[in-house]
Amino acid sequence: xxxxxxxxxxxxxxxRRPRGRRRIARRxxxxxxxxxxxxxxxxxxxxxxxxxxxxxxxxxxxxELFAGTSPPWAGVDQYRVVLSDHFFWVVxxxxxxxxxxxxxxxxxxxxxxxxxxxxxxxxVRGVMIGVLVAVWAMPFMVAASVFRWLSDADYGVxxxxxxxxxxxxxxxxxxxxxxxxxxxxxxxxVVWGAIPFVAITLHAxxxxxxxxxxxxxxxxxxxxxxxxxxxxxxxxxxLFVVVAALSTIWDFGAFSQIWLMRGGQPERDYYLLGxxxxxxxxxxxxxxxxAAIAVVTVLLLLVGSAVYLRQILRTGxxx
Amino acid sequence: MTSGLRGLVAVVSTLVVLAxxxxxxxxxxxxxxxxxxxxxxxxxxxxxxxxxxxxxNARFEQAHPGTDxxxxxxxxxxxxxxxxxxxxGHNVPDVVEMGNSExxxxxxxxxxxxxxxxxxxxxxxxxxxxxxxxxxxxxxYCVPYYVGARVGISRTDLLQRVGVTKAxxxxxxxxxGLDALKAKFGTEDRAFSALYMPGRYWYAALAFxxxxxxxxxxxxxxxxxxxxxxxxxxxxxxxxxxxIDAYYVGDRAKDNSDEPAxxxxxxxxxxxxxxxxxxxxxxxxxxxxPELKGRFASFAFPGxxxxxxxxxxxxxxxxxxxxxKKQDLAQDWIRLFTDRTSQERLIKAxxxxxxxxxxxxxxxxxxNGPAAKAATRGWVTPQAPGWAAxxxxxxxxxxxxxxxxxxxxxxxxxKAADGRIDAVINKN
Numbered sequence: 001x002x003x004x005x006x007x008x009x010x011x012x013x014x015x016r017r018p019r020g021r022r023r024i025a026r027r028x029x030x031x032x033x034x035x036x037x038x039x040x041x042x043x044x045x046x047x048x049x050x051x052x053x054x055x056x057x058x059x060x061x062x063x064e065l066f067a068g069t070s071p072p073w074a075g076v077d078q079y080r081v082v083l084s085d086h087f088f089w090v091v092x093x094x095x096x097x098x099x100x101x102x103x104x105x106x107x108x109x110x111x112x113x114x115x116x117x118x119x120x121x122x123x124v125r126g127v128m129i130g131v132l133v134a135v136w137a138m139p140f141m142v143a144a145s146v147f148r149w150l151s152d153a154d155y156g157v158x159x160x161x162x163x164x165x166x167x168x169x170x171x172x173x174x175x176x177x178x179x180x181x182x183x184x185x186x187x188x189x190v191v192w193g194a195i196p197f198v199a200i201t202l203h204a205x206x207x208x209x210x211x212x213x214x215x216x217x218x219x220x221x222x223x224x225x226x227x228x229x230x231x232x233x234x235x236x237x238x239l240f241v242v243v244a245a246l247s248t249i250w251d252f253g254a255f256s257q258i259w260l261m262r263g264g265q266p267e268r269d270y271y272l273l274g275x276x277x278x279x280x281x282x283x284x285x286x287x288x289x290x291a292a293i294a295v296v297t298v299l300l301l302l303v304g305s306a307v308y309l310r311q312i313l314r315t316g317x318x319x
Numbered sequence: 320m321t322s323g324l325r326g327l328v329a330v331v332s333t334l335v336v337l338a339x340x341x342x343x344x345x346x347x348x349x350x351x352x353x354x355x356x357x358x359x360x361x362x363x364x365x366x367x368x369x370x371x372x373x374x375x376n377a378r379f380e381q382a383h384p385g386t387d388x389x390x391x392x393x394x395x396x397x398x399x400x401x402x403x404x405x406x407x408g409h410n411v412p413d414v415v416e417m418g419n420s421e422x423x424x425x426x427x428x429x430x431x432x433x434x435x436x437x438x439x440x441x442x443x444x445x446x447x448x449x450x451x452x453x454x455x456x457x458x459x460y461c462v463p464y465y466v467g468a469r470v471g472i473s474r475t476d477l478l479q480r481v482g483v484t485k486a487x488x489x490x491x492x493x494x495x496g497l498d499a500l501k502a503k504f505g506t507e508d509r510a511f512s513a514l515y516m517p518g519r520y521w522y523a524a525l526a527f528x529x530x531x532x533x534x535x536x537x538x539x540x541x542x543x544x545x546x547x548x549x550x551x552x553x554x555x556x557x558x559x560x561x562x563i564d565a566y567y568v569g570d571r572a573k574d575n576s577d578e579p580a581x582x583x584x585x586x587x588x589x590x591x592x593x594x595x596x597x598x599x600x601x602x603x604x605x606x607x608x609p610e611l612k613g614r615f616a617s618f619a620f621p622g623x624x625x626x627x628x629x630x631x632x633x634x635x636x637x638x639x640x641x642x643x644k645k646q647d648l649a650q651d652w653i654r655l656f657t658d659r660t661s662q663e664r665l666i667k668a669x670x671x672x673x674x675x676x677x678x679x680x681x682x683x684x685x686x687n688g689p690a691a692k693a694a695t696r697g698w699v700t701p702q703a704p705g706w707a708a709x710x711x712x713x714x715x716x717x718x719x720x721x722x723x724x725x726x727x728x729x730x731x732x733x734k735a736a737d738g739r740i741d742a743v744i745n746k747n
Contacts, residue, residue, distance in 0.1 A: 061428070061746075061747050062403070062424065062425075062428040062430070062747060063428045063429060063747060065403065065406070065407050065428075066406045066407065066425075066428055066429060066430045066641075066642075067429060068407070152570070153569070153570035153572070153573075154510070154569050154570050154581075171509060171510065172510075172568060172569065172570060174570050174571065174572050174724075176572055177571075177572055177724050177726070263574070263576075264396060265519075265574070265713045265716055266713070267713070267717050267720065268717065279711075279712060282400060282403075282711075283708060283711035283712045283713075284708045284711070284712050284743050284746075285424075285707075285708055285746075285747075286746075
């Protein structure tokens with residue numbers, strides 16, 4: 001990693017004697033530094049995850065929960081029941097589609113904002129970043145409630161505005177009666193809340209693109225889309241992929257937005273994997289079935305994470 | 320790649336780790352000292368009879384010097400999740416308030432300790448709707464607290480303007496009143512509903528099932544079976560749907576949780592609700608409109624069958640978790656909180672008492688008079704171990720929403736619901 005320095009070693013004074021000990025200390029330092037993080041992760045993520053996997057192979061009911069006794073083993077029964085349920089696969093497909101649509105829209109809008117931020121005058125940029133940060137700072141609890149009121153059937157401002165501008169009657173139109181429309185609203189609140197992070201991150205990446213590079217390309221006649229596609233985008237690509245993978249993972253686990261928008265009582269048309277697992281566990285009290293669904297969710301997420309990890313590793317290699 | 324960009328990737332990656340680490344944290348448990356009795360009541364007590372709680376605590380602490388009572392107020396929506404978490408550990412509340420449709424599952428799963436009914440006032444005259452959910456295998460596992468019955472509540476001023484001066488006593492009279500309201504105010508304002516009846520309002524819809532002689536579920540050979548698609552149940556739900564189609568113009572996918580606030584907007588002629596909701600509709604604290612004060616009257620809501628619509632008797636019980644280390648003290652606190660004097664105070668707060676003897680003390684001409692009359696013929700949800708799961712999985716709400724919005728016919732929606740209910744109703 002560090003460049004060999006034969007010239008430098010000549011001039012090095014012979015005071016670097018206690019070499020062995022130092023080297024050990026130096027080698028141990030990174031591990032010592034990361035130890036608290038690893039320990040915390042094991043404690044707050046590893047243990048519950050392990051417990052959840054164990055639970056999914058048992059048959060836990062409230063009797064065991066309240067008595068504190070250990071539940072009987074059920075082998076792969078929970079998985080067999082869950083995986084052979086047609087509805088489960090509907091939910092999986094819906095969740096994947098939801099995550100992909102949300103992430104794609106988030107990245108597209110985020111990139112748009114990032115590019116716009118480069119073009120505008122400094123004070124407009126300041127205002128834009130201020131607004132983006134404000135959006136990011138808004139708890140999604142609040143955001144979901146606001147969007148819910150906006151799209152309220154009887155008193156919502158969206159219906160009122162649509163009625164005004166289109167001339168047709170939207171009074172009493174329920175946005176959640178049709179799941180396609182309902183998901184449009186939910187996707188809107190998710191994307192709206194995710195744009196700031198993507199926009200600001202990509203904006204930061206864009207500021208790192210050397211101006212000379214683009215200038216040179218311009219001298220060679222590259223313009224607009226071509227310039228972006230062949231010069232600018234390749235520069236920010238690694239970060240773009242990482243952020244896209246992250247967005248997908250986040251949206252895959254969407255729960256609160258749906259839960260809040262449907263008033264804590266989501267219809268089956270609105271079940272995503274997170275909601276489904278929660279309902280099975282804590283409404284129907286099939287704790288083990290809920291755990292099995294959660295484990296499958298984690299496995300599916302690992303597939304998404306693979307893309308993310310590969311990019312991280314690659315980023316290291318390029319250097 | 321520039322070094323700045325590499326740093327950025329590192330920062331982003333770190334953020335992810337941090338975000339996933341800082342997930343969610345659990346709610347606080349019931350802290351307990353040596354001489355402390357922890358009581359979980361729902362917010363109703365805090366909002367409507369805080370003075371009763373104070374006076375009972377004072378009486379209790381006088382009788383048991385050295386024991387402090389800590390009352391923790393819970394929201395209905397999150398109470399049971401917190402309770403489950405507490406019961407799984409050791410730090411449990413000593414007294415907990417339960418809805419009368421929630422108790423069975425906990426009793427079947429050995430969560431509560433049996434109580435001795437002889438210790439409590441009027442135990443022999445407890446209302447069936449409150450007593451039944453407490454009984455299991457010949458023992459009593461909780462103590463009735465209070466009950467509420469739903470009645471019809473009308474805007475008397477609006478009815479007067481269409482020439483109706485007395486409350487409807489029969490179904491045709493009710494329909495005539497609704498027609499008159501719709502003809503006058505419905506044409507003036509498209510947002511006006513003669514009857515407020517949101518689609519997910521399952522306490523109202525199932526009252527029509529009961530009125531038609533139907534059942535939600537019946538026990539056959541020791542197993543519960545959902546009977547919502549039975550001919551009488553379907554007939555009741557069809558009558559309910561017809562009312563919605565004719566007189567309700569609002570959002571059909573809603574439930575009744577914000578009823579007082581909606582009624583307070585002034586665009587509702589008649590609604591079906593708890594008597595206190597008439598007050599809430601004129602109280603700005605609950606989103607109501609103080610200008611409507613004095614314009615509401617309650618009446619026994621007539622059903623299509625000819626009799627009054629049998630109301631769901633929603634009530635509360637008080638139970639002692641089996642893991643509580645102060646079960647005797649806990650029972651004594653409940654004894655004071657549900658005794659004759661305390662029940663009198665509840666009647667004053669426009670609530671119905673837990674026993675038939677004191678039901679007679681409710682002013683027949685007062686706002687709660689019709690409710691007291693209806694309470695004797697009210698119904699409760701099936702006493703099945705898995706009933707709580709039926710409620711919490713929103714099976715009824717979804718079925719009714721599908722019917723109300725016209726997504727499915729009554730027949731198809733009830734068939735689907737029967738299947739889903741049968742899958743969970745017998746499970747612990």
